[in-house]
Amino acid sequence: xxxxxxxxxxxRCIECNACVTACKNEHEVPWGINRRRVVTINDGKPGERxxxxxxxxxxxxxxxxxxxxxxxxxxADGVVLHSKDLCIGCGYxxxxxxxxxxxxxxxxxxxxxxxxxxxxxxxxxxEADNTPAxxxxxxxNRLAEGKLPICAxxxxxxxxxxxxxxxxxxxxxxxxxxxxxxxxxxxxKTAYSDSPTG
Amino acid sequence: MPGxxxxxxxxxxxxxxxxxxxxxxAAQLSFNPTAQAVQEDKLLNALKEGDKISxxxxxxxxxxxxxIQPAGRDWRDFLRNTLPIIGGVAIIGMIAVLAIFLxxxxxxxxxxxxxxxxILRFAAFERFTHWLTASxxxxxxxxxxxxxxxxxxxxxxxxxxxxxxxxxxxxxxHDFLAxxxxxxxxxxxxxxxxxxxxxxxxxxxxxxxxxLLSNGQHPPAKRxxxxxxxxxxxxxxxxxxxxxxxxxxxxxxxxxxxxTLQFWTVIHxxxxxxxxxAMLAHIYIGSVGMEGAFDAMGTGEVDLNWAKExxxxxxxxxxxxxxxxxGTTPRAMPAE
Numbered sequence: 001x002x003x004x005x006x007x008x009x010x011x012r013c014i015e016c017n018a019c020v021t022a023c024k025n026e027h028e029v030p031w032g033i034n035r036r037r038v039v040t041i042n043d044g045k046p047g048e049r050x051x052x053x054x055x056x057x058x059x060x061x062x063x064x065x066x067x068x069x070x071x072x073x074x075x076a077d078g079v080v081l082h083s084k085d086l087c088i089g090c091g092y093x094x095x096x097x098x099x100x101x102x103x104x105x106x107x108x109x110x111x112x113x114x115x116x117x118x119x120x121x122x123x124x125x126x127e128a129d130n131t132p133a134x135x136x137x138x139x140x141n142r143l144a145e146g147k148l149p150i151c152a153x154x155x156x157x158x159x160x161x162x163x164x165x166x167x168x169x170x171x172x173x174x175x176x177x178x179x180x181x182x183x184x185x186x187x188x189k190t191a192y193s194d195s196p197t198g
Numbered sequence: 199m200p201g202x203x204x205x206x207x208x209x210x211x212x213x214x215x216x217x218x219x220x221x222x223x224a225a226q227l228s229f230n231p232t233a234q235a236v237q238e239d240k241l242l243n244a245l246k247e248g249d250k251i252s253x254x255x256x257x258x259x260x261x262x263x264x265x266i267q268p269a270g271r272d273w274r275d276f277l278r279n280t281l282p283i284i285g286g287v288a289i290i291g292m293i294a295v296l297a298i299f300l301x302x303x304x305x306x307x308x309x310x311x312x313x314x315x316x317i318l319r320f321a322a323f324e325r326f327t328h329w330l331t332a333s334x335x336x337x338x339x340x341x342x343x344x345x346x347x348x349x350x351x352x353x354x355x356x357x358x359x360x361x362x363x364x365x366x367x368x369x370x371x372h373d374f375l376a377x378x379x380x381x382x383x384x385x386x387x388x389x390x391x392x393x394x395x396x397x398x399x400x401x402x403x404x405x406x407x408x409x410l411l412s413n414g415q416h417p418p419a420k421r422x423x424x425x426x427x428x429x430x431x432x433x434x435x436x437x438x439x440x441x442x443x444x445x446x447x448x449x450x451x452x453x454x455x456x457x458t459l460q461f462w463t464v465i466h467x468x469x470x471x472x473x474x475x476a477m478l479a480h481i482y483i484g485s486v487g488m489e490g491a492f493d494a495m496g497t498g499e500v501d502l503n504w505a506k507e508x509x510x511x512x513x514x515x516x517x518x519x520x521x522x523x524x525g526t527t528p529r530a531m532p533a534e
Binding site: 010011015017020032034037038039040041042043046047048049050051053062065066067068069070071085086087088089090091092094095096097098099100103107112113180181183184185186187189190 | 229231232233234235236237238239241242251252253254255256257258259261262263264265266267268270271273274277278344345346348349353358359361362365366369373447450451456459460463
């Protein structure tokens with residue numbers, strides 16, 4: 001099976017935030033949680049770039065490594081998912097995640113965060129595919145329907161790419177060759193380079 | 199409308215002039231915003247340890263403005279590789295040392311046996327404070343160790359669902375019992391500080407190894423000897439560090455910064471391991487390790503002979519105040 005990844009071509013991102021909005025709508029993400037966000041670097045200065053960032057579904061994911069109850073698992077496609085039934089809301093995955101992906105529904109203090117929520121690569125959770133129970137906890141399971149994540153599918157400039165990691169990397173490299181510049185495959189070094197299998 | 203057309207022509211000419219003039223000016227900046235944009239590689243290489251690449255976000259959650267924080271990997275390494283070593287050496291090491299000590303030295307007995315007469319060592323309020331703090335500490339320690347190592351030690355025994363349910367309750371216990379623990383710490387500090395100021399006698403006690411290693415040697419001590427003072431200060435300083443670091447973890451949205459939170463979790467975890475090891479020694483000597491010692495915190499009254507052996511100067515002080523039975527009566531007194 002393909003090893004799926006996200007790639008944001010920051011030279012194309014226009015910070016329209018459609019990916020953020022589409023994600024919230026597709027999964028009916030709770031108020032206050034953003035599974036995806038657009039961060040603008042050097043805002044207002046020459047050469048500023050915007051990067052759309054969510055869970056990168058790391059190889060040998062740090063969140064899975066530090067979870068005290070071992071609630072994470074990686075699918076055959078390389079998508080990192082978790083079980084909200086097992087999650088105790090301790091916050092460790094947020095400390096370890098290089099990309100700030102884990103979010104918590106309760107921002108109240110006193111150690112109450114609620115169950116962690118993060119990008120599922122539109123692949124749901126441990127429940128049976130496309131059941132109401134799965135939708136309520138994790139949102140839509142587009143992968144099970146043969147579709148790619150909604151954020152990348154509807155990106156107006158095709159900045160955000162999703163799919164087989166080898167193919168989207170090739171597309172990005174072609175773009176860089178053609179236009180002569182590229183600000184980099186944001187997050188790839190941090191998310192995938194530690195492992196020989198990529 | 200020829201009039202407006204000519205106006206447009208003039209406008210275009212003016213615009214063209216503007217570009218001709220502005221063109222060289224832009225070139226003087228020698229910056230091409232397209233090709234010379236921020237580069238991930240350069241930003242990553244320029245990062246100092248613990249730094250992160252961040253920018254501006256338009257959503258309200260300002261914590262999400264951090265784009266990449268490689269420090270998360272260091273934190274993961276600490277948790278997976280360093281902490282088990284620290285915890286293992288400190289806790290298993292201490293258990294091993296205590297077991298060897300028990301085998302070599304045995305239980306420290308009263309030399310003259312029990313006199314049958316009692317002297318009040320800890321009043322009810324002191325004992326209440328001790329056990330309030332102690333019971334909270336034990337639950338905090340167990341639930342904390344569960345968070346750190348339960349995944350490897352406990353999860354295989356119970357299975358994922360039962361372990362998760364238990365860990366949820368353990369987490370609640372950890373969060374809420376932190377408060378009575380902190381209250382206990384403050385009271386202990388206030389009621390025992392006057393007897394725990396280090397003094398000259400403590401040097402002598404330390405030189406003699408506290409009489410721990412040999413029978414019949416009892417360096418004189420007031421209410422608390424140097425070892426007990428050590429435990430007091432470990433509890434106060436360790437407890438204060440645990441409270442401060444724990445406070446940030448209980449209220450993670452106050453600092454609202456992942457680097458700060460990582461720092462305090464490391465402090466919390468390392469101090470916890472050392473604290474637990476020190477308390478194991480305290481629990482040992484207060485129960486199995488020394489005959490007559492548990493009564494001090496059990497009933498509050500210790501045997502007069504125990505008090506004389508371990509806290510000779512304190513007994514004299516209490517007798518002078520008339521709050522203790524006189525020690526002059528010979529031991530071999532006929533039965534009354």
